[in-house]
Amino acid sequence: xxxxxxxxxxxxxxxxxxxxxxxxxxxxxxxxxxxxxxxxxxxxxxxxxxxxxxxxxxxxxxxxxxxxxxxxxxxxxxxxxxxxxxxxxxxxxxxxxxxxxxxxxxxxxxxxxxxxxxxxxxxxxxxxxxxxxxxxxxxxxxxxxxxxxxxxxxxxxxxxxxxxxxxxxxxxxxxxxxxxxxxxxxxxxxxxxxxxxxxxxxxxxxxxxxxxxxxxxxxxxxxxxxxxxxxxxxxxxxxxxxxxxxxxxxxxxxxxxxxxxxxxxxxxxxxxxxxxxxxxxxxxxxxxxxxxxxxxxxxxxxxxxxxxxxxxxxxxxxxxxxxxxxxxxxxxxxxxxxxxxxxxxxxxxxxxxxxxxxxxxxxxxxxxxxxxxxxxxxxxxxxxxxxxxxxxxxxxxxxxxxxxxxxxxxxxxxxxxxxxxxxxxxxxxxxxxxxxxxxxxxxxxxxxxxxxxxxxxxxxxxxxxxxxxxxxxxxxxxxxxxxxxxxxxxxxxxxxxxxxxxxxxxxxxxxxxxxxxxxxxxxxxxxxxxxxxxxxxxxxxxxxxxxxxxxxxxxxxxxxxxxxxxxxxxxxxxxxxxxxxxxxxxxxxxxxxxxxxxxxxxxxxxxxxxxxxxxxxxxxxxxxxxxxxxxxxxxxxxxxxxxxxxxxxxxxxxxxxxxxxxxxxxxxxxxxxxxxxxxxxxxxxxxxxxxxxxxx
Amino acid sequence: xxxxxxxxxxxxxxxxxxxxxxxxxxxxxxxxxxxxxxxxxxxxxxxxxxxxxxxxxxxxxxxxxxxxxxxxxxxxxxxxxxxxxxxxxxxxxxxxxxxxxxxxxxxxxxxxxxxxxxxxxxxxxxxxxxxxxxxxxxxxxxxxxxxxxxxxxxxxxxxxxxxxxxxxxxxxxxxxxxxxxxxxxxxxxxxxxxxxxxxxxxxxxxxxxxxxxxxxxxxxxxxxxxxxxxxxxxxxxxx
Numbered sequence: 034x035x036x037x038x039x040x041x042x043x044x045x046x047x048x049x050x051x052x053x054x055x056x057x058x059x060x061x062x063x064x065x066x067x068x069x070x071x072x073x074x075x076x077x078x079x080x081x082x083x084x085x086x087x088x089x090x091x092x093x094x095x096x097x098x099x100x101x102x103x104x105x106x107x108x109x110x111x112x113x114x115x116x117x118x119x120x121x122x123x124x125x126x127x128x129x130x131x132x133x134x135x136x137x138x139x140x141x142x143x144x145x146x147x148x149x150x151x152x153x154x155x156x157x158x159x160x161x162x163x164x165x166x167x168x169x170x171x172x173x174x175x176x177x178x179x180x181x182x183x184x185x186x187x188x189x190x191x192x193x194x195x196x197x198x199x200x201x202x203x204x205x206x207x208x209x210x211x212x213x214x215x216x217x218x219x220x221x222x223x224x225x226x227x228x229x230x231x232x233x234x235x236x237x238x239x240x241x242x243x244x245x246x247x248x249x250x251x252x253x254x255x256x257x258x259x260x261x262x263x264x265x266x267x268x269x270x271x272x273x274x275x276x277x278x279x280x281x282x283x284x285x286x287x288x289x290x291x292x293x294x295x296x297x298x299x300x301x302x303x304x305x306x307x308x309x310x311x312x313x314x315x316x317x318x319x320x321x322x323x324x325x326x327x328x329x330x331x332x333x334x335x336x337x338x339x340x341x342x343x344x345x346x347x348x349x350x351x352x353x354x355x356x357x358x359x360x361x362x363x364x365x366x367x368x369x370x371x372x373x374x375x376x377x378x379x380x381x382x383x384x385x386x387x388x389x390x391x392x393x394x395x396x397x398x399x400x401x402x403x404x405x406x407x408x409x410x411x412x413x414x415x416x417x418x419x420x421x422x423x424x425x426x427x428x429x430x431x432x433x434x435x436x437x438x439x440x441x442x443x444x445x446x447x448x449x450x451x452x453x454x455x456x457x458x459x460x461x462x463x464x465x466x467x468x469x470x471x472x473x474x475x476x477x478x479x480x481x482x483x484x485x486x487x488x489x490x491x492x493x494x495x496x497x498x499x500x501x502x503x504x505x506x507x508x509x510x511x512x513x514x515x516x517x518x519x520x521x522x523x524x525x526x527x528x529x530x531x532x533x534x535x536x537x538x539x540x541x542x543x544x545x546x547x548x549x550x551x552x553x554x555x556x557x558x559x560x561x562x563x564x565x566x567x568x569x570x571x572x573x574x575x576x577x578x579x580x581x582x583x584x585x586x587x588x589x590x591x592x593x594x595x596x597x598x599x600x601x602x603x604x605x606x607x608x609x610x611x612x613x614x615x616x617x618x619x620x621x622x623x624x625x626x627x628x629x630x631x632x633x634x635x636x637x638x639x640x641x642x643x644x645x646x647x648x649x650x651x652x653x654x655x656x657x658x659x660x661x662x663x664x665x666x667x668x669x670x671x672x673x674x675x676x677x678x679x680x681x682x683x684x685x686x687x688x689x690x691x692x693x694x695x696x697x698x699x700x701x702x703x704x705x706x707x708x709x710x711x712x713x714x715x716x717x718x719x720x721x722x723x724x725x726x727x728x729x
Numbered sequence: 730x731x732x733x734x735x736x737x738x739x740x741x742x743x744x745x746x747x748x749x750x751x752x753x754x755x756x757x758x759x760x761x762x763x764x765x766x767x768x769x770x771x772x773x774x775x776x777x778x779x780x781x782x783x784x785x786x787x788x789x790x791x792x793x794x795x796x797x798x799x800x801x802x803x804x805x806x807x808x809x810x811x812x813x814x815x816x817x818x819x820x821x822x823x824x825x826x827x828x829x830x831x832x833x834x835x836x837x838x839x840x841x842x843x844x845x846x847x848x849x850x851x852x853x854x855x856x857x858x859x860x861x862x863x864x865x866x867x868x869x870x871x872x873x874x875x876x877x878x879x880x881x882x883x884x885x886x887x888x889x890x891x892x893x894x895x896x897x898x899x900x901x902x903x904x905x906x907x908x909x910x911x912x913x914x915x916x917x918x919x920x921x922x923x924x925x926x927x928x929x930x931x932x933x934x935x936x937x938x939x940x941x942x943x944x945x946x947x948x949x950x951x952x953x954x955x956x957x958x959x960x961x962x963x964x965x966x967x968x
Contacts, residue, residue: 646851653857661796661832
């Protein structure tokens, strides 16, 4: 590990599906001599790329889990996390961007800014991660980097600035012109490993000069020195421009754009140069913790190995040697043998083995200093836990965990599979906070929930392969909700006074729709309900939300205000008021015109224009509302909102409608009221299911 | 689409002398002319929102902006309108408008009127969307557009459509005696209504160069520079 923290870069590689992230990482590892042979993501040799170590990843040609590695370039240490592109595995991107200092946003020069590009950009914004854009696949037919740069501005709001122009495009893509040094770069050798610098081809000189002027103008906003040099017509050196670009990039007010083709081994070395010159080191980023001993006052952490240790566990992996916890140290140093404290549980743990990861391989190390990422064995914790030196009580904010949108009922085929399935589910839910499981009280079914069909499909397959658990899966369950549409009053008395100590509580108030999930407002005056019972009232109401009275779906969007009530000196208690709250809720709820809401997904389908009408028709048939279409040359992007309930199996249908040429992404948008016909169907089905389970 | 108790007039009614919802016949073309950045898109979207509130299906075609940005324009302008006219239940009304609005975006170089006709025909034949009014933002006007625009007019008439188009004019180009800019000279006959947005000092005036009532210059409308809404229109009125 490097001791000069200014020469460390912790970066993530994120993008839409199939933009070339893993291929790019493979080339980075090759040129930095971490690996000695290049293997394709879905290559004929069956070996697969270094960072796709899971069998399932190699077979399907997709990245499922994020993978960490490190390399050296220009005397800098670069720690890289390669992330998946599918929205199903979004938690991997969340956790990676939470702990990294910079990122490479990979964009396809044909597809441009696509739906998951928008999602990962939002994730980078959430964690304030500066980024460089790498426009990949410039060798492909239809490559248009200028259009992609324009899309970066228009769709993502980036101040994107090209620092290169291509030498040829599509099949003629041959190299790049670097606008900083005003030289042409070529990549010779079997794997592009021979980096050659030449003068700019004559036919590109004029364009290069023009683009360099645009670059300098954009960069000058971030540097007085550069601005002065422009105004005074002095020589503008490369280092002036780089300093200005770095300042703009670190403040996230400028996005440098690099071009290349990872698969054709072009453009990767300049990208590595840009990572060292333009992306932040751990010292450049501000990391904040909350001091739990001081009313959660924010505290700025410093990447100083001598200070008390503060670290974040961001990923867990169960392996043959036990739980491997990936950890980023923000302050201080974590050494073998140290005693550290898990702030969430308060437990002290002794640090055993410490390792650094290179995809699935490990290298033993003695310590992880501030600014570095490593992993520890044998520590029981959860993703998002903060570890500190004893005596400190700081906590780091965890990563954002989106809620699952799709569920599936699963059942083991035999008793042996049942045991193994249980072990598998325990492990997977621990590793992946977006993957949840529970047993249905009513049917006894084991339900798994996740971010998409692919997400659940992958876990079922992993159960089979890694745990020998054969499971069958049932129809996915949609996460319906119930809510109310108007205000209604309640005035309920819970009374059980038949001799001896009884129960008594009266609650009056009203229930009304709200924007938030649940609001409880106490407007009781004059002690009509004694203050000590108010929390019990709230608890009683809250407990009713889990299963709505209409269809037993979770209730959301409710505001309950209590303004009157009554109590009994002897018979009132917390339990009595909880029961009164339940009764009051039921009374008010049924008068408040409850309705069922269903999850509506934002669906973005990309299709050749010849299939545009067909695809739109297929979405229309699924109760979809098409908001618009974006014509992008030979491709068309259709944006729609479609109920999740109608989207199961859509990938197969889309494939067959478009000869496999279209693809779509889907993410949660909002909840909307179901049409009356759908509500009636749901009620009919619920009644049938209830009848069936009663018979059993 | 508005609840009972509201009367809708046309936002440009005071200029054109036609206060009712209809200021153009079927197959009619309207132009909104202005220099860059003066308010063409904002005015166009107000007209589109008016059409939506009149329960018409609106097809918005943008040659400048992506779908998301156009969507944001609608949200922003609608919010200002709802605030100005104190429309209750504004969120619900906006949600109800969305299925009646379809946005299509094209790159300028990839757009052509034949392509638009093809797309429109596809949408209508497959019952995906049947517009009543089309708004085209960003179409460059030059000599080559005469024939395609004439074709589009015939298409609009055959399908009972109306269309509003934005026309960008340039500071350096002098208008003719009727104040019609060079861009529209060759296609002026296709337009029933031509509205010019003209900044003068701190005010932004709307002038009906064609299709206006005779004294419309005197009783002209203007845009509020803060919200870009038509100031004196009062096109949404409580009964």
